[in-house]
Amino acid sequence: MVVLTGEALTLDEVRRVVFEKEQVTLSDDAVIKIKVNRCAVEEMIEGKETMYGINTGFGKFSDVVIEHDDLETLQLNLIHSHACGVGDPFSETISRTMLLLRANALSQGYSGVRPALVNQLIDFVNAGIHPVIPQQGSLGASGDLAPLSHLALALLGEGEVFYQGERQQAIQVLAVEGLTPITLKEKEGLALINGTQAMTAVGVIAYLEMEKLLHQSELTAAMTLEGLRGIIDAFDEDLHYARGHQEQIDVATRIRQYVSGSSLITKQGEIRVQDAYSLRCIPQVLGASWQTVLYVKEKLQTEINAVTDNPLIFSEQNKVISGGNFHGQPIAFAMDFLKLGIAETANIAERRIERLVNPQLNDLPAFLSPNPGLESGAMIMQYSAASLVSENKTLAHPASVDSIPSSANQEDHVSMGTIAARHALQMLQNIRRVIAIELICAMQAVEYRGTDHMATKTRAFYEKARRIVPSITKDRVYSTDIEKLTEWLKADNESDVTVSNHKGGVLHE
Structure with missing residues (x-):
């Protein structure tokens, strides 16, 4: 059971809730904090104090004071008018992550909502009810308004949800689960949608996928x-110690352990003096990619416990402060940085594919073909990899350098953080296919050399992958092989990717 306090959620707990369906509950202390600040909001409303988004309009309408009898209608109108998302929906995984992160953000109490609203979010997580949330439409400030509005709709019994493998009307699913649609009170609509939980949810999934892919890339590179x-x-x-980058040192250590005992690996001068950069510089390049991942991990760990609403209620200090915690710039930068690591991990993998298939660069059968000339072998697989890395180069353009004013220039600088995160996730799908192609080619190459000469760790990886994709004995439709191996890499949790460094510590997991 993961207990939400708003302050101590870990990325591992997110992973367990999202992928292992671990249940969630609200801590007693969080309930107290939420209630205290909610009372403060209600007292200020009764005192007829002017507070942004509580008894005023939104954005450019912040100077418009709303009558007391219309305050609940104001919140409902906000959700309806801001549910402008377009495009394909986020996956259930991301929708689930958004629910969890929004519940955690509200758990600190500073948003001034009722415990019932937070519990509704938690009930959705525990019941596996995942709002249908269009991917496009967020500027990344004032938070992820459009995506989170679609999340909020489901809490109200409106819109659609994914439930038990089907896309259904939210109101019908709520009835099945015995849940009552929430009625929004003052401030609660704004509290639900003023936040960075769409970009952060996508960022968390991207981080988790990239961490796994980097380990798989290292194993595949070792086989190459x-x-x-x-x-x-x-x-x-x-x-590697002479240069001093710990991530580079770690990658070199893992590669040495992966190929330990292999009689296919050579010594300097035995066959040639130096390898090409795509082989020789694996630790330097992948180590730098690890640096992007670790930076992203640090920022995400902060953001999943951040209060990103506006305004915030500080009842002990008797303050209501309007600010800009909803601005997604930290996550926008982090996602754009991650995209560089993704792009370069794919780039160097594609170059290794070229070295595996190009007869002018190796002593293997041309294009790893069983019958060169009559059969093309892996020739066009390299084309596909080249296309994927080229597409990644366009997606790697930083989204965070762009900003378009909105709300009549009241919101005149935005982060585009959700676009950055979405592009990072798209790039990850591309790189996984590139690694799958390299693995297909690497397996063919080691078969030619003799798999009995392989290292224990790479041989184990080879045998698992061979159960998914058979050896190339004649030309076939390789697209099927690439997709099957790609899906296996996405689902694989069995690869032996934890190795010890020379001092007995554990390297990045």
Whole structure:
């Protein structure tokens, strides 16, 4: 059971709730904090104090004072008018993550909502009710208004949800689960949609996927080293300590352990003096990609426990403060940075694919074909990989450098953080296919060399992957192989990717 306090949610707990369906509850302390600040909101309303979004309009309408009898209607109108998302819906995984993160953000109490609203979000998570949320339409400030409005609709019994594998009307699913549609009170509509939970949810999923993909890329690169009789000296511990980047040191350590015992790996001068950069510089490039991942992890860990609403209620200080915590710039930058790591991990993998299939760069059968000339083998797989990395280069353009004013220039600078996060996730689908193609080619190369000469770890990885995609004995429709292996890489949780460093510690997991 994951207990929400608003302050201590971890990325591992998010993973368990989202992927392992662990149940969620609200802490007793959080309930107290929520109630205290809700009382403060109600007292200020009774005192007829002017508070943004509580008894005023929104955005450019912030100077319009709303009559007391219309305050609940104001919140409902906000959700209806802001539910302008378009395009394909987010996956259930991301929708589920958004529910969890929004519940956690409201758990600190500063948003001035009732415990019932937070519990409705938690009930959705525990029952597996996932709002249908269009992907496009957010500027990333004032928070993810459009996506979160669609999330809010479902809480009201409106819109659609994914439930038990089907897309259904929210009101019908609520009835099945014995849940009552929430009626929004003062401030609660604004509290639901003023936040960065769409971009952060996508960012969390992107981070988790990239972490796994980097490990898989390292394992695949190790197999490619065997297939190309790569030189182990370039992974020497002293060489990498001389530069000092810990992530680079860690990658080199893992590669050495992955190929330990392999008789396919060569020494400097045994066959050639130096390998090409795509082999020799694996630790330097993938180590730098790990740096982007670790930076993103740090920012996400902060953001999943952040209060990103506006205004915030500080009852102990008797303050209601309008600010800009909804601005997504930290996550926008983080996602754009992650995109660079994704792009370069794919770029160097594609170059290794080229070295595996190009007969001018190796001593393997041309294009790994079982019958070169009559059969093309892996020739066009490299084309597909090249296309994917080229597409990634366009997606890697930073979304965060753009800003378009909105709400009659009241909201005159926005983050585009959700676009950055969505592009990162798109790029991850591309890189997974590139790694799948490299793995297909690497497996073919080590078969040519003799799999009995492989290292224990790479051999185990090879045998698992071979159960998904058979050896190339004649030309076939390779698209099917690529997609099957891509799906396996996405689902694989069995790869032995935890190794020890020379001091006995555990490297990145």
